[in-house]
Amino acid sequence: VGLIVERAVSMLFGKPIVFDLPGEADSPEQIYIDTIWDNNHKSRLLKTLALYGAESGTCFVKILPDGAYDEEGKPIPRLVALDPATVRIETSADDYSNVTGYVIAYAVDNDDNRIYYKQTFEKQPNNTWFITDFQSTNGNRWVQTGQSVWEWEFAPIVHWQNLTEVGTPYGRPDITNDIIDLQDKLNFVVSNTAKIIKYHAHPKTWGRSIGKMNEARWGADEMILTDNPDAMIANLEMSSDLGSSLNFIKFMRQALFDVARSVDIDSLADKLGALTNFGLKVLYQDALSKLEDKRGSYGEGLIQINHILLELAGMHSDG
Numbered sequence: 001v002g003l004i005v006e007r008a009v010s011m012l013f014g015k016p017i018v019f020d021l022p023g024e025a026d027s028p029e030q031i032y033i034d035t036i037w038d039n040n041h042k043s044r045l046l047k048t049l050a051l052y053g054a055e056s057g058t059c060f061v062k063i064l065p066d067g068a069y070d071e072e073g074k075p076i077p078r079l080v081a082l083d084p085a086t087v088r089i090e091t092s093a094d095d096y097s098n099v100t101g102y103v104i105a106y107a108v109d110n111d112d113n114r115i116y117y118k119q120t121f122e123k124q125p126n127n128t129w130f131i132t133d134f135q136s137t138n139g140n141r142w143v144q145t146g147q148s149v150w151e152w153e154f155a156p157i158v159h160w161q162n163l164t165e166v167g168t169p170y171g172r173p174d175i176t177n178d179i180i181d182l183q184d185k186l187n188f189v190v191s192n193t194a195k196i197i198k199y200h201a202h203p204k205t206w207g208r209s210i211g212k213m214n215e216a217r218w219g220a221d222e223m224i225l226t227d228n229p230d231a232m233i234a235n236l237e238m239s240s241d242l243g244s245s246l247n248f249i250k251f252m253r254q255a256l257f258d259v260a261r262s263v264d265i266d267s268l269a270d271k272l273g274a275l276t277n278f279g280l281k282v283l284y285q286d287a288l289s290k291l292e293d294k295r296g297s298y299g300e301g302l303i304q305i306n307h308i309l310l311e312l313a314g315m316h317s318d319g
Contacts, residue, residue, distance in 0.1 A: 001175055001179060001180065001183050001256075001260075004174060004175070004179075004256075004257065004260045004262045005051065005054045005055065005174055005175065007262055008050070008054050008174050008262065008290075008291075008294075009047055009050040009051055009054060011287070011291050012050050012291065012294050012295070012298065013043070013046045013047050013050050016042075016043065017042065017046060017302075019033050019034065019037065019302075019306060021033060021306075028315065029310060029315050032309070032310070032313055032315065033306055033309060033310070035070050035071075035076060036068075036076050036077055036079070036309055037079075039068050039069070039070055039071075039076060040068060040078060040079045045079060045081055048081045049061065049081050049298075050298070052081060052083065052084050053162030053171065053173070053174075053294075053298075054162060054173060054174040054175065055084075055173055055174075055175060056084035056085065056162075056173055057084070057161065057162045057163070057165065057170055057171040057172050057173035058084050058087075058089075058159055058160070058161060058162060058169075058170045058171045059081075059084070059159060059160050059161075059162065059171075059298070059301060060081070060082035060084055060087050060157060060158070060159045061079055061080065061081060061082070061157070061158045061159075061301070061305055062079075062080040062082050062104075062156060062157050063077055063078075063079060063080075063156050063157070063158070063305070063308060063309070063312075064077060064078040064079075064080065064156075065077050065312055066078075067080070077309055077312060079305065082104065082157070083106075086104055086105060086106045087102060087103070087104050087157075087159075088102070088103040088105070089101075089102060089159065089169045089170065090102065090103065091169055096167065096168055096169050097169065099123070099155065099159075099169065100122070100123045101120065101121055101122045101123060102120070102121040102155065102157050102159075103118065103119070103120050103121075104117075104118065104119045104120075105117065105118040105119075113137055113138055114137075114138055114139070115135065115136070115137055116135065116136040116137075116139070116142075117133075117134070117135055118133070118134040118135075118136075118142065119131065119132070119133050119134070120132045120134070121150070121155055121156065121157060123155070127153040128149055128150060128151050128152070128153075129149070129150035129152075129155055129156070130147065130148075130149060130150075131147065131148045131149070131150055131156070132144060132146070132147045133145045133146040133147070152308075152311065152312075154308055154311070158301055158304050158305050158308065159301070160297050160298065160300060160301035160304075161297050162174065162294065162297065163290075163293055163294065163297070164293065164297065171297070174260065175260075178259060179256065179259055179260050182252065182255055182256045182259060183256060185252060186249070186252040186253060186256060189245070189248060189249055189252060190249055192245075193242060193245045193246070193249065196242065196245070197242070200238050203235035203236060203237045204235065204236040204237075205233065205234075205235050205236075206233070206234060206235075206236060207224075207231065207232065207233045207234075208230075208231065208232040208233075209226075209228050209230045209231045209232065210224070210226050210228065210231045210233070253266075261286045261287055261289075261290040262287055262290075263283060263284055263287050
């Protein structure tokens with residue numbers, strides 16, 4: 001499962017992402033966007049978001065207007081990849097695409113106490129956002145520690161689905177319950193096969209009518225002697241090379257990658273030389289279709305972030 005996620009992240013953000021705004025390459029808007037992303041470690045940030053999305057199904061980016069600095073020491077927005085496990089989306093009851101709020105909640109152990117933090121983002125009728133901070137110690141009642149107003153119509157948090165999921169603002173992860181179930185079954189088969197090899201990898205020597213003995217020792221330069229003409233010594237050996245078990249492991253592994261819409265290169269090692277370009281395209285068709293689905297979702301999220309960054313700076317872009 002981990003290999004499936006890593007391959008999905010590499011396919012999505014393995015190559016550097018370039019933001020090309022309308023106009024000249026040296027326009028103030030283009031320089032501004034490039035500066036922000038470069039100083040927010042673009043490659044690492046994007047791969048972190050892709051990992052969060054593959055594991056949880058939803059990506060969250062929090063925008064802090066003055067949280068970072070450029071090369072000249074001037075404050076610029078900071079982009080924070082939020083852990084999806086700490087974020088909840090609130091929507092209208094009749095329209096899950098209409099986001100009315102976000103809640104970020106997490107706990108931090110501090111000496112002998114556990115401190116709980118909560119930050120709420122509530123959309124107001126005038127299209128501004130109230131940001132309220134709360135704190136609790138050891139599970140006691142929440143105490144408000146601060147409040148501010150976000151005066152823009154858009155929220156300071158941008159989220160998008162990893163893969164499309166209907167009826168919910170949350171997306172679908174790469175690793176779903178059926179894939180985890182297949183992984184558990186594969187682990188079980190591999191474990192049983194390994195146990196067979198552990199106990200039967202070497203022959204078991206047995207004897208009959210040799211005589212009464214509680215312990216027998218022999219090495220490469222030793223010999224067992226007996227005067228009983230009916231005595232017999234033989235070895236118990238495996239009658240197969242576990243070919244059926246190994247084939248079943250390969251079958252389970254292929255099923256795992258098929259359900260995950262990924263390509264298992266190991267299962268094709270003996271066929272790669274015979275594959276044509278058309279064959280490779282067909283082989284990777286499902287994985288490439290999944291990649292295009294992700295590009296559409298992640299692309300919309302990144303474009304929305306850039307629009308917000310330009311609005312915060314008083315710039316505008318039509319692209």
